Amino acid sequence: MSTKHExxxxxxxxxxxxxxxxxxxxxxxxxxxxxxxxxxxxEGRNGVWVGWGGHTGPAGSSFRFGDxxxxxxxxxxxxxxxxxxxxxxxxxxxxxxxAVRWPEYHRVWWGPxxxxxxxxxxxxxSVAAENAVVWVHxxxxxxxxxxxxxxxxxxxxxxxxxxxxxxQELFAQLPWRREILQGLLGADxxxxxxxxxxxxxxxxxxxxxxxxxxxxxxxxxxxTVRAAAFPVSIDFEKFEKLARTATVQADAERFRYQLGVRRxxxxxxxxxxxxxxxxxxxxxxxxxxSRGDVSLEDCVFVQTAVPSRERVVTYLDLKKRVExxxxxxxxxxxxxxxxxxxxxxxxxxxxxxxxxxxxxDVMLVTPFRDGMNLVAKEYVATRVDETGTLVLSExxxxxxxxxxxxxVNPHDVDAVSSSISRALRMPRAEMGRRMRRLxxxxxxxxVFDWGREFLEALEA
Numbered sequence: 502m503s504t505k506h507e508x509x510x511x512x513x514x515x516x517x518x519x520x521x522x523x524x525x526x527x528x529x530x531x532x533x534x535x536x537x538x539x540x541x542x543x544e545g546r547n548g549v550w551v552g553w554g555g556h557t558g559p560a561g562s563s564f565r566f567g568d569x570x571x572x573x574x575x576x577x578x579x580x581x582x583x584x585x586x587x588x589x590x591x592x593x594x595x596x597x598x599x600a601v602r603w604p605e606y607h608r609v610w611w612g613p614x615x616x617x618x619x620x621x622x623x624x625x626x627s628v629a630a631e632n633a634v635v636w637v638h639x640x641x642x643x644x645x646x647x648x649x650x651x652x653x654x655x656x657x658x659x660x661x662x663x664x665x666x667x668x669q670e671l672f673a674q675l676p677w678r679r680e681i682l683q684g685l686l687g688a689d690x691x692x693x694x695x696x697x698x699x700x701x702x703x704x705x706x707x708x709x710x711x712x713x714x715x716x717x718x719x720x721x722x723x724x725t726v727r728a729a730a731f732p733v734s735i736d737f738e739k740f741e742k743l744a745r746t747a748t749v750q751a752d753a754e755r756f757r758y759q760l761g762v763r764r765x766x767x768x769x770x771x772x773x774x775x776x777x778x779x780x781x782x783x784x785x786x787x788x789x790x791s792r793g794d795v796s797l798e799d800c801v802f803v804q805t806a807v808p809s810r811e812r813v814v815t816y817l818d819l820k821k822r823v824e825x826x827x828x829x830x831x832x833x834x835x836x837x838x839x840x841x842x843x844x845x846x847x848x849x850x851x852x853x854x855x856x857x858x859x860x861x862d863v864m865l866v867t868p869f870r871d872g873m874n875l876v877a878k879e880y881v882a883t884r885v886d887e888t889g890t891l892v893l894s895e896x897x898x899x900x901x902x903x904x905x906x907x908x909v910n911p912h913d914v915d916a917v918s919s920s921i922s923r924a925l926r927m928p929r930a931e932m933g934r935r936m937r938r939l940x941x942x943x944x945x946x947x948v949f950d951w952g953r954e955f956l957e958a959l960e961a
Contacts, residue, residue, distance in 0.1 A: 504547075504570065504628075505628065505629065505630035505631075505633070506547050506548055506549040506570060506628050506629060506630055506633060507546055507547045507548070507630050507633050507634065508542065508543060508546040508547065508548040508549075508633065508634050508635075508636070509548070509549050509550075509551060509625050509628060509629045509633055509634070509635040509636070510539055510543060510548065510549070510550045510551065510552075510636050510638070511551045511552070511621055511624075511625045511635060511636065511637045511638065511642060511645060512535070512550070512551075512552045512637075512638040512639065512642070513552060513553060513585075513589075513638070513639060513641040513642065514531075514552050514553055514554075514555065515531075515550060515552040515553065515554050515555070515571060515573065516530060516531055516535075516536040516539070516540060516550050516552070517529060517530055517531060517554075517566055517571060518531050518554075518555055519554060519555065519556065528564075528566055528571075530566075532851065535638070535663075535733075535948075537736050537739070537948060538736070538948040538949055538951065538952040539636075539952060540567075540569065541949075542952055542956070543568075543569035544567065544568035544569050545568075547630075548569045548570070549563075549569060549570035549571070549572050549628050550569065550570070550571055550572065551572045551574060551621060551624045551625050551628065552572075552573070552574060552621075553573070553574050553575075553576050554573045554574075557576055557577055557578045557580075557581055558575065558577070559575055560573035560574055560575035560576075561573055563628070570628070572624050572625075572627075572628050574620055574621055574624050575620075576617065579613075580613055580616075580617060583609065583610045583612075583613035583614075584610070584613045584614050584616075584617040584641075585641070586810070586812060586813060587605075587607065587609075587610035587613070588607075588610035588611060588613070588614040589614070589640060589641045590810055590813060591604070591605045591610075591813065591815075592604050592605055592606060592607070592610060592675075593640045594640070594664070596667060596671060596672070596674070596675060597640060597664045597665055597666065597667050598664065598665060598776045598869065598870040598871075599665070599667065599671065599869065599870045599896075600667075600671055601775055601776050601869045601870060602775050602815050604674070604675075606674075606675070606676055608676075611676075611677055614644070615644060615680075618642055618643070618644035618645050618648060618684070619644075619648055621642055621645050622644075622645045622648035622649040622652060623652070625637075625645070625649055626649060626652040626653045626656075629653060629656055631655055632655050632656070632657070633656055633657070634656070634657045634659070634956065634959060634960060635649060635656050635657070635658050635659070636659045636660075636661065636955070636956070636959070637649075637658065637659065637660045637661075637688070638660075638661055638663065639661070639662060639663045639664070640662060640663075640664055643660075643662075643681050643684045643685055644680070644681070644684035645660075645684070645687075646658050646660050646684060646685060646686070646687030646688035646691075647683055647684045647685075647686065647687030648684070648687070649687065650687040651687075657689055657959055657960065658687060658688045658689055659688055659689060659690045659691075659692065659955060659956075659958075659959040660685055660688040660690070660691050660692065661691075661692040661693075661731065661733075661955060662691075662692065662693050662694070662698065662872070663694070663733065663872050663873070664694075664871075664872040665694065665695075665698055665870055665871070665872050665898070666693055666698035666699075666701045666702050667701060668701050669701060669704055669705055669708065672701070672705055673705075673709075678705070678709055679709050679710055682702075682705055682706050682709055682710040682712075683710050685702070685706075686706060686710055686712060686719070686721045686722075686726050688726065689724070689725075689726065689727065689959060690726075690727045690728075690729070690955070690958050690959045691726060691727070691728045691729075692728075692729060692730070692731040692955055692958075693728070693729070693730050693731070694730065694731075694732055694733060694872040694873045694898035695730050695732065695898045695901055696730045696901075698730065698872075698898075699716070699717075699728045699729055699730050700716055702728050703716050703717075703719060703728050706719055706721070706726075706728075707719070712726070716728070717729060727958065729958065731951055731954055731955045731958070732873060732898060732901070732902060732946070732951065733872075733873050733875070733898075733948065733951050734873075734875075734878060734943065734946050734947050734948045734950065734951050735875050735878045735879055735882060735943070735947060735948050736947060736948050736949070737878075737882045737943055737944045737947045738947070740855065740879055740882035740883050741882050741883065741885060743851070743852070743855045743883070744855055744858065744859050744882070744883035744884075744885050745885055746852075748852060749852055749855045749856045749859060750856075750859065752852065752853065752856035753856040753857075753859035753860040754860075755856075756856060756857060756860040757860050760801050760803070760843070760860075761798075761801060761839070763798065764797075764798065764799065764800050764801045765799065765800040765801075765862040765863065765925055766800070766801055766803060766860055766861045766862050766863070767786070767800055767801070767802045767803070767861065767862070767863045767865060767921065767925075768802075768803050768804075768805075768857055768858070768860075768861035768863065768864050768865065768880075769782060769802070769803070769804040769805065769864075769865045769866075769867075770805050770854065770857070770858075770864075770876050770880075771804075771805070771806055771807070771868075771876070772806070772807045772809040773806040773807060773808055773809045773816065773819060773820055773823070773846065774809050774810075774816070774819070775815055775816070775819050776868050776869050776870055776871065777867075777868045777869075777871075778867040778868050778869050778894065778911040779804065779806060779819075779823055780819070780822055780823055780826060781867065781911055781912070781914060781917060782804075782865050782867050782911075782917055782921075783802075783804070783823070783826050783827065783830065783842070784826070784914050785914050785915075785917035785918035785921060786802050786830070786841075786842070786918070786921065787826075787830050788914060788915070788918040789918050789921060789922060790830070790833075790834045790841060794918075794922050795922070795925065797834065797835070797836060797839055797841060799925070800862075800925060801840070801841065801842075801843065802841060802842045802843070803842075803843045803845070803857065803861070804827070804842060804843070804844050804845070805845045805846075805847075805849060805854075805857070806820075806823065806844070806845070806846050807847070807848050807849075808846065808847065808848070820846070823844075824844070824846075827842050827844045830842055854879075855883055858879060858880050858883040858884075859883050859884075859885075861880070861889065862888075862889060862890070862924075862925070863889070863890050863891075863892060863921065863924040863925060864876075864877070864880040864889065864890070864891045864892065865892050865917075865921070866880075866891065866892065866893050866894060866897065866899070867892065867893075867894045867909065867911040867917060868894050868896065868897060868911060869894070869896060869911055869912065870896045870897075871894065871896065871897040871898065871899070872897075872898050873897065873898035873899050874893075874894075874897040874898065874899045875899075877891060877893055877897065877899045877903060877906070878899060878903075878943045881903075881936070881939045881940055881943050882940070882943055882944075884936050884940065887933045887936045887937050887940065888929070888932055888933065888936065889932070889936060890906075890907065890924040890927050890932055890935070890936075891903070891906040891907065891935075891936075891939065892906065892907045892909055892917075892920045892921060892924055893906035893907065893908055893909070894908075894909060894910075894911040895908050895909065895910055895911075896910075896911065902942050902943075902946070903939055903942060903943075905934075905935040905936075905938040905939050905942075906935070906939065907920045907923060907924055
């Protein structure tokens with residue numbers, strides 16, 4: 502495919518996944534908010550998506566998928582270990598999440614990170630039309646903007662970071678701090694989830710990369726680099742419509758019946774990641790049971806944990822710890838036929854997840870640090886009857902927009918347990934008032950607004 506494209510999306514993963522059906526390989530669109538937001542833009546602008554297809558070895562040729570193009574990038578098994586599992590997820594991920602787990606700084610991972618970023622940049626340069634717009638995504642590809650600018654100075658380049666950007670005292674630990682900052686400064690617009698993230702970046706760029714200028718506009722190598730907050734969101738209408746469907750409503754009623762019609766349902770939905778604070782919220786629930794503030798007759802806790810990076814030792818350790826804690830709590834407080842905690846360690850279909858959202862009286866979203874957290878917004882979008890209470894970590898990007906949730910310090914077990922207790926006992930009038938305001942906030946800025954606002958800033 503030699504066609505050049507006016508809009509190029511560059512992300513670690515492609516928006517499609519390869520399936521094997523009846524001996525034939527075919528591609529299917531992946532679920533997720535980023536894909537939902539960007540695919541319509543690509544389809545309308547002669548676009549192409551550059552990314553890894555999810556399997557190691559040769560990437561195969563570029564191809565059309567619907568009304569946009571796909572440009573696969575290859576990764577070998579060794580590169581996947583060092584670039585993805587190593588530098589991206591054992592160095593950058595913990596560092597950018599407030600060093601909840603200590604980052605590992607291994608020089609042998611840095612070389613592959615540079616090489617893979619160059620590979621993505623070359624792929625983007627090869628498919629971009631003259632003066633095209635290129636939008637690069639997330640912490641895996643922070644060197645791509647600078648590399649791409651050197652290859653194609655005609656391009657308009659944007660970068661968006663989906664995770665938090667750390668404060669100066671943490672980022673300063675990174676041995677390759679200057680190279681990362683220089684990589685990001687190759688963009689014309691660098692987007693973050695919050696104003697704090699943007700401010701952290703501009704301060705560090707001045708300190709370590711010799712950038713100058715104001716907090717929102719940096720002067721660097723004869724160009725102006727804009728750094729700003731563009732909080733990501735969800736497809737509110739999609740979740741709202743899904744929640745109203747007969748199937749989801751029926752499944753929600755079935756869950757209520759199975760869990761106990763008189764019991765209030767507390768829900769947690771997370772990837773099984775050490776940043777999410779799953780173990781702390783379990784201990785907070787255990788505290789309530791131990792003090793007698795709640796009983797098996799009052800409520801039940803449902804925690805879903807999507808498997809994540811299970812080849813990384815810290816994730817395996819977390820899995821064991823969470824499972825042991827669930828077993829311990831159920832062992833102490835469950836009765837025959839009635840448990841305190843239902844724990845689901847698997848991916849759930851979207852309809853089943855929506856039904857859990859609809860059924861849940863209290864939603865616990867308590868990560869230690871999160872760039873945004875879209876689960877909080879998904880829960881709010883499904884609360885079409887304006888009931889339910891959201892308990893939300895102060896350290897999420899979502900907390901900036903969702904002040905009508907019960908905001909909590911997730912490191913404080915007493916504070917989390919107190920917030921759960923308050924949520925379970927909240928008067929209906931207060932619950933409705935809070936939920937109406939939350940729904941208005943999420944509805945007023947959806948994922949399509951986010952995509953449009955970023956591209957408008959990039960093309961200005």
